[in-house]
Amino acid sequence: MMNNSRPARIVRFYLDGFRRMTLGKTLWKLILIKLLIMFAILKLFFFPDFLAENFQTDQQRADHVFGQLRQRQSPQ
Amino acid sequence: MDGVDLATVDWARYQFALTAMYHWLFVPITLGLSFLCAFFETIYVRTGKEEWKNTAKFWMTLFGINFAVGVATGIIMEFEFGTNWSNYSWMVGDIFGAPLAIEGIVAFFLEATFFAVMFFGWNRVSKGFHLLATWIVAIGSNLSALWILVANGWMQYPTGMAFNPDTVRYEMQNFWEVLFSPVAMAKFTHTTSTSFIVGSLFVISVSSWYLLKGRHLEMARKSILVASVFGLISTVYAGITGDQSAYVNADKQPMKLAAYEGYYKGETNADIVAFGIINRDKKPGDNQDPFVVSIKIPGILGMMATRGFGNFLPGIDDLVYGNAERGLLPAADKISRGRQAINDLTAYKEAKKSGDQAAAEASLTKFKENQSFMGYGYLQKPEDIVPPVALNFYAFHTMVGLSVVFLLVFVIFLRGAVKNTLMSSHVRLFLGFISFFLAMIASQAGWIVAEVGRQPWAIQDMLPVNAATTNIGAGSVQTTFFLFLIIFTALLVAEIRIMTKQIQHGPEGV
Incomplete structure (x- = not known):
């Protein structure tokens, strides 16, 4: 017997929607490929969070950034 | 200047520009077309005529393709903040966090709920609820843009914050001042109004192509009628918001205005x-x-x-x-005061480290006298505050010149749609077809003015781009630049093929 509670109807709404997709399936594939490239390749291997990866504490990060700012000050 | 490779700064800028311009190919279509879909569906609900439903469904499909194509392309910019622009990210994370988090949450709930109703809900929810979902998507998408533009507006006119010398961060003091800053508001109204023009010209362009091919004539004519009215109103509104933007520029970023006016x-x-x-x-x-x-x-x-x-x-x-x-201070004086501010900040931090509280307080007091000039302390010479004049001038005049063309396009097409004479001139239809591509040029030119016009600043007067980047080799930024270029060009080609294929299918293919 079909469950007709509101949560069950919402779940069915989404499931049926995804099942009936035609062009949408291609678009979802495209989105997933894009997300995979972005998060599993680009983010992981090419776009590290420099401060998060190289320093342990916020104080170290603040000190590093300030050191960089001092170095880049134009000559007097 | 020691410690920074200027090639790294340039490549980081090229990469950010490339990513932002790529992202901006899709966003204005989403912002404009979402409202047009809502208009088409509203007419359907009010008249009950199936032809309007088919029209709404067709444009909604193209809206969905564009959305899928463009979605998440902006995330790369956030990656770049952490990798290429870590000094900047550290310094403004507290300000940027709030609007970007709101944008993310709004976008997620919008996409997870009302997008689903919009695309899955035909004949499954009531007409009224479906229409409501379409309107919420349109309004929500545009409000989503608000938060990004608030963050961008803050970079152009930093307000509602205070600099914390201990953490070396700008910290938000007044959220409402950040949200309702005149630059953020001008940016939001001008960006959305011009996106409505882009969306309208997208509809006119595709419809003109159908008319040139002699296909879907009635749908194309009705689409042009609605898009012309929306586009015409939006062009007038964009003129007003553009004028306001220039006025705000004169007040808050006079160098940008001077550059784009030559x-x-x-x-x-x-x-x-x-x-x-x-x-x-x-x-x-x-x-x-x-x-x-x-x-x-x-x-x-x-x-x-x-x-x-x-x-x-x-x-x-x-x-x-x-x-x-x-009463205008020479940039040389600002540079000198900026250097003094950095020296005083250094003295403050050193005194604090050595436990000399009195010296620390004295240095902090001196620092605060020149704090507002701190960003100038990273510039070499007074002329460094001048952005590229020729690029700004031509980009600005291209944008304004094309907006006049768009006004004429909307008037001509509205007249043709009302009098049912659209088919009488192939030249007019060809103009309609290419108008969307001209709109993309104008839209990109607008962002060139906004972003190149504020150079050399990442944050106006506070942090120039040469102090905002991470100290990494130019080679690594070059690698990711070309990687991004290759991958996203391939994706763009695939995506354009899906879009053109769907357009070739027409409303029957929906």
């Missing part, structure tokens, strides 16, 4: 250059004419930028070399 020597009742060819040999401070050829309209720039007659408007030379009579 305006060097400040004067009262300044003339506006309607058309001009920049003199490439012109340098700030010299006596050469800024233009090889120019057509000027007397008094208009001064009037538009200051909202009055007889008011002085500073030019590039006044902003670089100062103007004592008008």
